[in-house]
Amino acid sequence: MGKIIKRLLLLFIFILLLLGAAAWWMLSYIAPDEQLNLSYEQIDVNEKALAMIKNLKPELVLTEDDINNLIKKHLNEEYASGEEGTSHLELAQDIRLDGARFELEEKMLIAHMNITYMDRIPAALEAEYSLEWQSPNIVLRPQTLSLKNTGLPISMLETITIPLELPAEEVVTVREVQFLQDQIKVLLKLQLDLRL
Numbered sequence: 001m002g003k004i005i006k007r008l009l010l011l012f013i014f015i016l017l018l019l020g021a022a023a024w025w026m027l028s029y030i031a032p033d034e035q036l037n038l039s040y041e042q043i044d045v046n047e048k049a050l051a052m053i054k055n056l057k058p059e060l061v062l063t064e065d066d067i068n069n070l071i072k073k074h075l076n077e078e079y080a081s082g083e084e085g086t087s088h089l090e091l092a093q094d095i096r097l098d099g100a101r102f103e104l105e106e107k108m109l110i111a112h113m114n115i116t117y118m119d120r121i122p123a124a125l126e127a128e129y130s131l132e133w134q135s136p137n138i139v140l141r142p143q144t145l146s147l148k149n150t151g152l153p154i155s156m157l158e159t160i161t162i163p164l165e166l167p168a169e170e171v172v173t174v175r176e177v178q179f180l181q182d183q184i185k186v187l188l189k190l191q192l193d194l195r196l
Helices: 002-030 045-054 064-079
Strands: 059-063 089-092 095-105 108-117 121-134 137-147 150-152 160-163 172-179 183-190
Touching: 002 121, 045 059, 045 183, 059 064, 064 089, 064 095, 064 160, 121 172
Parallel strands: none
Antiparallel strands: 059 183, 089 095, 095 108, 108 121, 121 137, 137 150, 137 160, 172 183
16 A cells, blocks of 8 residues: 555656646746847937938838837837836736837838736747838737747737827828838928918
């Protein structure tokens, strides 16, 4: 009888060790591969557009860095928890955004995000958004969401609207918006009032 209990105890310990190793492997697998943050530089799109108009070049070019800064600024304003100096944003209950990086791929935007679930489990998510122009905003519509190549429901994501603060419509109007490989080009039309 003692041998059976001893064998059952050893089997139980072995199963616990196996489960612990599997949990450790899973946590290390989903953990972020790169350190990301939510800091951004202030981008004055209006000033940038006016400078291009002054140079008689009626197009506004937003680089990948500009888009990163605009989205991070928007996220910080939208999801700020009110605590000054925090390095993360509360996206939903138990989900905290710790950092992000965005890549432009023509009409798509790839979002690399580091999150923490329940203040304990760090993970790396990747989301794809389609890019649309709805004057005067760039609209990001979720297409896919994955956790290390494992698909997740896109219902976990929201459509994001990034406002572009362009000069007043009396000065310029947007003629066309082109989503290119690593930039967004906003072609402007000058509104000249030639009345004397």
